[in-house]
Amino acid sequence: MATSKGGSRKLLWLMVILVVLSSSAAAAAIYLVLGQRNTTEPAAAQAEVVPERRVPIFVKIDPFTVNLADDAYGSRLLYAGLSLKVGDEETREILEAHMPQVRSRLLMMFSGQQASELTGASSKQRLGDQVLAVLDPPMTDHQPELVIEDVLFTEFIVQ
Numbered sequence: 001m002a003t004s005k006g007g008s009r010k011l012l013w014l015m016v017i018l019v020v021l022s023s024s025a026a027a028a029a030i031y032l033v034l035g036q037r038n039t040t041e042p043a044a045a046q047a048e049v050v051p052e053r054r055v056p057i058f059v060k061i062d063p064f065t066v067n068l069a070d071d072a073y074g075s076r077l078l079y080a081g082l083s084l085k086v087g088d089e090e091t092r093e094i095l096e097a098h099m100p101q102v103r104s105r106l107l108m109m110f111s112g113q114q115a116s117e118l119t120g121a122s123s124k125q126r127l128g129d130q131v132l133a134v135l136d137p138p139m140t141d142h143q144p145e146l147v148i149e150d151v152l153f154t155e156f157i158v159q
Contacts, residue, residue: 059084059095063155064103066110068118076115081155082131087147094146098139105134115158124153
């Protein structure tokens, strides 16, 4: 009987040692897997980082009709509508708050143009640059700089 008691004790110790070893091995494996996942995730996350897509902000300027400078064909008209692509909400708010001034500046600038200067594609690009130049001076004291990215002609008829 003494041998059976001693044998069962050895068997018990053997089982305890096996449980401790298997638990240690499982813990080490889990640690390695989680450790490896944490080191690869930031690299993968950095590779997958997509630049934040900004929703474009447009300020629509209602279409207007203006008399152009006289040319060989007599009096001509320009019917133009445009939108301004702006870089931030502050610029949008300033332009909308001062829309009468914006329209006045544009009408004055357009009225000095001749019809022959407005009909080509490159002339519209030049006209867009002139629009940017006309809107560049501040409309009020202490006005922050306007961020106007592009001038888009939505309607354009020379008659």
